[in-house]
Amino acid sequence: MLNMILLTYGLAVLSGILIGSISMPMVTSRSIMFALTMLHSILGGAILGIYLNIVLGMSIPVPVTATLTAIGLSILAAELIERGFAEDVAIALSVSIATTITIVFSFLAAYLSSTAIAEAWLYIAGTSAIATIDDFSRILTASIIVIPLIHIISRELKYIAFDEDGAKALGLSVRFYRYLFYSLIALAASILSSTIGVLVTHVILAVPGAVALRFSKRGSPLISYLTAIGLMVAGYLFARVINIPPSGGVGIFSAMLILIMMAWRRHA
Amino acid sequence: MQGSVESHEVTFRFGEKLALEDVSFKISSPFYCVVMGPNGAGKTTLLKIMLGLLKPQNGWVKIYGYDPVEDAREVRELTGYVPQIVNIDQRVPITVEELVAMGALSKTIPPRMITRGIKDKIREVLDLVEIDDPSALFTELSGGLRQRALIARALIKNPKLLLLDEPFSMLDFDMKCQIAELLYELHKKFKIDIFLVAHELSPCIQLEPIVILLNKRVYAIGRAEEVLRLENLKRAYPGLTEVPAGFILGEDHA
Numbered sequence: 001m002l003n004m005i006l007l008t009y010g011l012a013v014l015s016g017i018l019i020g021s022i023s024m025p026m027v028t029s030r031s032i033m034f035a036l037t038m039l040h041s042i043l044g045g046a047i048l049g050i051y052l053n054i055v056l057g058m059s060i061p062v063p064v065t066a067t068l069t070a071i072g073l074s075i076l077a078a079e080l081i082e083r084g085f086a087e088d089v090a091i092a093l094s095v096s097i098a099t100t101i102t103i104v105f106s107f108l109a110a111y112l113s114s115t116a117i118a119e120a121w122l123y124i125a126g127t128s129a130i131a132t133i134d135d136f137s138r139i140l141t142a143s144i145i146v147i148p149l150i151h152i153i154s155r156e157l158k159y160i161a162f163d164e165d166g167a168k169a170l171g172l173s174v175r176f177y178r179y180l181f182y183s184l185i186a187l188a189a190s191i192l193s194s195t196i197g198v199l200v201t202h203v204i205l206a207v208p209g210a211v212a213l214r215f216s217k218r219g220s221p222l223i224s225y226l227t228a229i230g231l232m233v234a235g236y237l238f239a240r241v242i243n244i245p246p247s248g249g250v251g252i253f254s255a256m257l258i259l260i261m262m263a264w265r266r267h268a
Numbered sequence: 269m270q271g272s273v274e275s276h277e278v279t280f281r282f283g284e285k286l287a288l289e290d291v292s293f294k295i296s297s298p299f300y301c302v303v304m305g306p307n308g309a310g311k312t313t314l315l316k317i318m319l320g321l322l323k324p325q326n327g328w329v330k331i332y333g334y335d336p337v338e339d340a341r342e343v344r345e346l347t348g349y350v351p352q353i354v355n356i357d358q359r360v361p362i363t364v365e366e367l368v369a370m371g372a373l374s375k376t377i378p379p380r381m382i383t384r385g386i387k388d389k390i391r392e393v394l395d396l397v398e399i400d401d402p403s404a405l406f407t408e409l410s411g412g413l414r415q416r417a418l419i420a421r422a423l424i425k426n427p428k429l430l431l432l433d434e435p436f437s438m439l440d441f442d443m444k445c446q447i448a449e450l451l452y453e454l455h456k457k458f459k460i461d462i463f464l465v466a467h468e469l470s471p472c473i474q475l476e477p478i479v480i481l482l483n484k485r486v487y488a489i490g491r492a493e494e495v496l497r498l499e500n501l502k503r504a505y506p507g508l509t510e511v512p513a514g515f516i517l518g519e520d521h522a
Contacts, residue, residue: 028360028361029360030357151379152378152379153378155366155373155379155380156378156380158360158362158366159362159370161357161360162356162357162360162362162367162406163351163355163356163357165316165319165321165349165351165355166349166351166356166370166421167370168319168321169319169320169321169344169347169349170344170349170370170371170374171340171341171344171374172374213361217361217405217408218361218363218405219361
């Protein structure tokens with residue numbers, strides 16, 4: 001029992017660290033909408049993976065299909081932006097493809113298998129109320145890959161967000177950094193979705209970075225990390241107390257924090 | 269290395285929309301050059317072609333003998349770029365030090381750390397542009413200091429040519445004069461060639477620059493007093509009206 005509790009809260013803290021690392025550069029590089037719509041791709045990829053596994057009997061782990069789909073559709077959107085399409089148009093196209101995948105394969109999976117929709121729902125709501133070593137290992141692996149790389153390229157991401165033409169004129173490969181950043185977000189978000197669920201990932205992704213920018217003019221990464229960890233742990237605790245899924249607890253605390261920020265802004 | 273910047277019959281279209289047509293000029297170093305024209309004249313497009321960010325559909329540009337696309341590395345070494353202030357995202361929390369470091373760090377590989385050596389160089393260029401506090405946020409600076417910080421970012425690379433996009437926009441008249449004089453000082457003291465685009469000339473006219481009158485194509489080129497004649501201005505600025513006290517141009521180009 002103690003091991004399970006430690007594992008669950010360990011997972012919450014680790015997920016918080018991973019979220020804190022990507023949230024801040026997402027907010028400063030104006031990629032939040034992009035990241036949020038990426039969750040459609042993750043859901044589409046997950047349902048495609050479930051269909052491939054359950055209906056066609058292929059043994060590809062669902063997070064792998066979800067990650068690859070998210071990376072593929074993100075790179076498609078990034079390439080469209082590079083080729084001069086408006087960002088909202090590129091994002092809309094990516095979302096429409098992801099939604100089509102979700103609708104078609106959820107229908108096919110439900111039609112051909114009685115357990116497919118239940119498994120898809122776990123991806124939406126999350127499974128981490130009962131965290132497993134497997135969940136922990138996946139988040140740990142994603143953290144080991146994503147966090148150092150994000151820190152290595154954070155300065156370049158800031159420069160590109162600040163002055164894209166200037167960055168290009170200085171010789172930075174904007175396309176490379178954009179692809180890498182979106183791929184890292186896709187990896188982190190899809191692994192998070194496979195444990196804490198698409199919904200809560202959607203809810204919490206932007207909040208730590210926004211809080212860090214709100215309460216520190218320079219956008220302190222430490223505030224982003226602490227906010228993400230705090231929201232995850234408080235959300236998990238609260239969910240346990242009132243007996244709801246952890247995603248609900250994290251969602252409630254995130255919404256409360258956003259309301260506090262709005263009140264603070266009005267007060268200021 | 270050839271000591272000139274040359275454009276030969278450059279034509280550029282955004283889709284069907286013509287931005288530049290047969291733009292040709294050659295200016296020899298040392299120069300302090302102002303490209304003047306109304307909004308939509310293709311001034312920024314010309315700068316982007318000179319930087320290698322856009323490739324003309326026809327014609328070519330040479331920066332001291334180098335092609336900006338094929339010899340991108342050499343052109344990047346030789347040039348410093350100062351963007352139009354409205355084209356940068358001022359919501360990004362970046363300090364003056366980080367901004368200026370961007371110019372020096374671009375020559376290194378990731379992870380790009382601000383070393384003591386780079387800090388010293390930053391201090392040097394900030395002294396040159398008269399900014400005291402490297403830790404200040406860019407967003408907290410006045411318009412004039414923002415422009416100076418962007419110029420410092422370009423200067424830290426020790427460029428031979430400074431390309432500036434509307435450096436006087438959104439500044440009051442005194443600030444415009446100060447920036448024009450700073451650029452002139454850089455030109456005279458450090459032998460840096462200046463190539464700036466602006467829709468107004470007043471702050472630097474006293475500094476006797478070379479003027480290129482552009483509105484998709486070159487209407488005149490030469491010393492300011494030769495170029496800024498009514499007949500030339502009327503051709504380059506379609507909305508120009510003559511009044512006894514001087515000129516009123518179609519937009520805010522007076």
